[in-house]
Amino acid sequence: MITGQTTSNTYQGDGSNREFTITFEFTDSSQVKFKVNGQEVTTNFSLNTVAKTLTYPTVASELDPLTSEDEIEIYRDTNITQDIDFVNGGPFNAEMIEDGLDKLTMIAQEVLNIAKNSGLEAGKGIDIEDGVISVKG
Numbered sequence: 001m002i003t004g005q006t007t008s009n010t011y012q013g014d015g016s017n018r019e020f021t022i023t024f025e026f027t028d029s030s031q032v033k034f035k036v037n038g039q040e041v042t043t044n045f046s047l048n049t050v051a052k053t054l055t056y057p058t059v060a061s062e063l064d065p066l067t068s069e070d071e072i073e074i075y076r077d078t079n080i081t082q083d084i085d086f087v088n089g090g091p092f093n094a095e096m097i098e099d100g101l102d103k104l105t106m107i108a109q110e111v112l113n114i115a116k117n118s119g120l121e122a123g124k125g126i127d128i129e130d131g132v133i134s135v136k137g
Contacts, residue, residue, distance in 0.1 A: 001098070001102065002102050002109075003025070004023070004024065004025055005109055006024040007024050007075060007076045007109050007110055007113050008024065008073055008075035008076065009021065009023055009024065009073070009075075010071060010072070010074075011071070011072050011074075012066075012068060012071055013065060013066025013068055013069070013070035013072065014065075014066075014067075014068060015064075015065055015066075015067050015068065016065050017065060017066070018056060018057065018065050019053050019054070019055050020054050020055075020056070020072060020074060021052065021053055022052040022053060022054060023052075024075075024076050025076075025102075025106070026049075026078075026106075027099065027102060027103065027106070029047055029049050030079075031076050031078050031079075031106075032047055032054065032074065032075075032076065033074075033075055033076075033077045034054060034072060034073060034075065035072070035073045035075075036056070036070060036072050037070055037071055038071075043061075044056065044057045044058055044061035044063055045057065045058060046058055054074055056072065076106060076110065077110070078103060078110060080107055082100075083099075083100070083103070084096055084097070084099070084100045
C-alpha cells in the first residue's frame with residue numbers, strides 16, 4: 001500500500017555525511033535514482049532497501065563526502081510497464097493485484113510531480129482530461 005505522496009528527497013552536503021535517508025516508498029531498488037548537482041550518478045554508492053538509506057560516496061570509492069556546495073536529490077523513477085498478466089480461469093491473487101495498484105499509484109504521483117514542477121497549473125497552461133495531461137502552448 002502506498003500511503004505517502006513523497007517521491008523524492010533533497011539534501012545539502014556537509015563535508016562529512018555520506019548516508020541519506022529515503023522517505024518515499026518504492027517496491028524495487030531499481031526505482032531509486034539520484035543526482036548530485038543535477039547530474040545523475042550511477043556508481044560509487046550503496047542502497048540499503050531495509051533501512052531505506054542511500055550511501056554516497058562509499059568509503060571504498062575514496063571520494064570525499066559531499067560539501068555544503070553540493071546537493072543530492074534522491075528520487076523514485078518507476079518504469080511505466082504493466083507487469084501483471086492474468087490468465088482466464090487462473091488464480092486471482094490479491095497480493096499481485098495490490099502490487100499492480102501500488103505501481104500505478106507511484107506512476108501517477110511521479111507524473112503529477114512532473115506536471116507541478118513544469119511551472120504550469122491546471123487551467124493555466126496545463127489541462128488534465130480523461131487521464132491525459134496536455135500542455136497549452
